[in-house]
Amino acid sequence: MCGIHVDVRRSAGTGALRSFLHHCLCNRGPDHFGQVTAPLNAPGSEDDDAFLTFTSTVLSLRGDHVTKQPFQDRQTGSVLCWNGEAWKIDGRAIQGNDGEAVFALLSDASSSGTGSSNTILEALRSIEGPFAFVYFDAPSKTLYFGRDRLGRRSLLICHDDTEGSLVISSVAETCDDKWKEVEADGVYSVALHAGLFSSPYAPPSRHEWLPETGAEFVSLPVVTVDVTSLIGIFNTALPTGNAVLLSSSPAVSALRDQLTASLSLRVLNIPEPPVNGSTSNTRVAVLFSGGLDCTVLARLSHDLLPPDQAVDLLNVAFENPRVAAQLHKQAKGAPVDVYEACPDRITGRKAYAELRSVCPGRVFRFVAVNVPYTETCAHRARIISLIHPHNTEMDLSIACALYFAARGQGSCHEDTDPDVSTAVYTTPARVLLSGLGADELFGGYVRHPSAFERAGYPGLIDELKLDVGRLGKRNLGRDDRAMAHWGKEVRFPFLDERLVKWAIETPAWEKCDFDNAEEISGVEAGKRVLRLVARELGMEQVAREKKRAIQFGSRTAKMESGRVKGTMLIS
Structure with missing residues (x-):
């Protein structure tokens, strides 16, 4: 079990964790606290108008060591915050730490996808287990997030136009009506383009969990009224x-x-x-x-x-x-x-x-x-x-x-x-x-x-x-x-x-x-x-x-x- 908090803001230095949220995230993951902060674009560029802060806390239950999060690809800048268990990928049991295996899977998909989201979505669809995640694909400047097909792990989202922020978290920071539960009906994505907070807010794009082809347990027709939990x-x-x-x-x-x-x-x-x-x-x-x-x-x-x-x-x-x-x-x-x-x-x-x-x-x-x-x-x-x-x-x-x-x-x-x-x-x-x-x-x-x-x-x-x-x-x-x-x-x-x-x-x-x-x-x-x-x-x-x-x-x-x-x- 881990805690996830991802903050996308118009201004740098405004995404500090509140004490209640910091306490809750550390309680969820008492073995490690990690944070990665980066501007969306290269410093000094005209599009340098958003900053991303990734926070992960870790409860270590897989592998023989505490695996630190967030995972970050030093070459591309891609980042993964992972919470839950990946029992199998493409029907094969995972040996060792599952978070490392998922990050390697997504990194390979990103590098081989030549800018297309299909390879990343196919990789995510191949995972069996209870999980929630946020993955920033730096080459395409796209944020992917979601919960597994049954929604066994928590993930919430809050968009605030007045503050210029988009927050995805395991736990809500405040008890106001801006916080919504991420539906477990697919993978969601947000293109972190220039002027993200200056234009009218566009809801995240939803991508069906159902693949055209895939692992045995999800090989189904794309359209059917009797599909349950996409399984x-x-x-x-x-x-x-x-x-x-x-x-x-x-x-x-x-x-x-x-x-x-x-x-x-x-x-x-x-x-x-x-x-x-x-x-x-x-x-x-x-x-x-x-x-x-x-x-x-x-x-x-x-x-x-x-x-x-x-x-x-x-x-x-x-x-x-x-x-x-x-x-x-x-x-x-x-x-x-x-x-x-x-x-x-x-x-x-x-x-x-x-x-x-x-x-x-x-x-x-x-x-x-x-x-x-x-x-x-x-x-x-x-x-x-x-x-x-x-x-x-x-x-x-x-x-x-x-x-x-x-x-x-x-x-x-x-x-x-x-x-x-x-x-x-x-x-x-x-x-x-x-x-x-x-x-x-x-x-x-x-x-x-x-x-x-x-x-x-x-x-x-x-x-x-x-x-x-x-x-x-x-x-x-x-x-x-x-x-x-x-x-x-x-x-x-x-x-x-x-x-x-x-x-x-x-x-x-x-x-x-x-x-x-x-x-x-x-x-x-x-x-x-x-x-x-x-x-x-x-x-x-x-x-x-x-x-x-x-x-x-x-x-x-x-x-x-x-x-x-x-x-x-x-x-």
């Missing part, structure tokens, strides 16, 4: 006959294989975290509610990780004063633990017990992250600034849970690992696993059976397409900004491009079997394919766990009033 074509076929999803169905073993491949990229070969006072050998932590999605990730991680590596399970619970008052009233003077009464704490401890039973020998460390109401209030303004331009009560309640969970600080008492048993424990893991994407891909929300009841499989398919298509706009940039603030990188195994492609090209009834009752397969219809995977992994209890939204499971929603609606703007 695959959604399967809209309807079942014929009596199609039933069972443990023996091919989709169940296929999903397990897809998840294993995705997790292998995300949990193996993580560098040992810097010494932080902990003696634990923990490199991976799971955002852990005890629900189906996150517990399957923890269970499969056990099959992949070396036996001496512990896995931290970060379970967050909040003191909600409105709910706490009700609990104390019901207890009639008896002691009440408001944190242990949280729904996600209850399911979390149950799933933790099942993991320990199914995976003997693995240290799963349950970290109880308890957040008093006073602490929620103390951090509220910061969280609002981080998630901007998202600004609803639902955004805030979800971000609060993710923000404190990612901090990874809580109580931990382990009989299996007494050396780290402590009342205050902070996970040393800098990689977090999230189950986000499973509900959208496999029909896990309440609205999915409702859509099926209204319009059968056609209605369900339309709802699934809508959910997958808006992940980058609704969730991922906001969540990235909230969690990366603690120097952590959140990884989404369910949102691997190849897994997403497989999922959307698989018929709906092979994912969520609403045509057949629970008694036939033993698990409910929503996310049935994933529930059957959990059962095959020995997680019988988890396979039957109901879906619960994080803001209600951790009790961040409706803290002051039960009448607050999620769509209301933050006051």
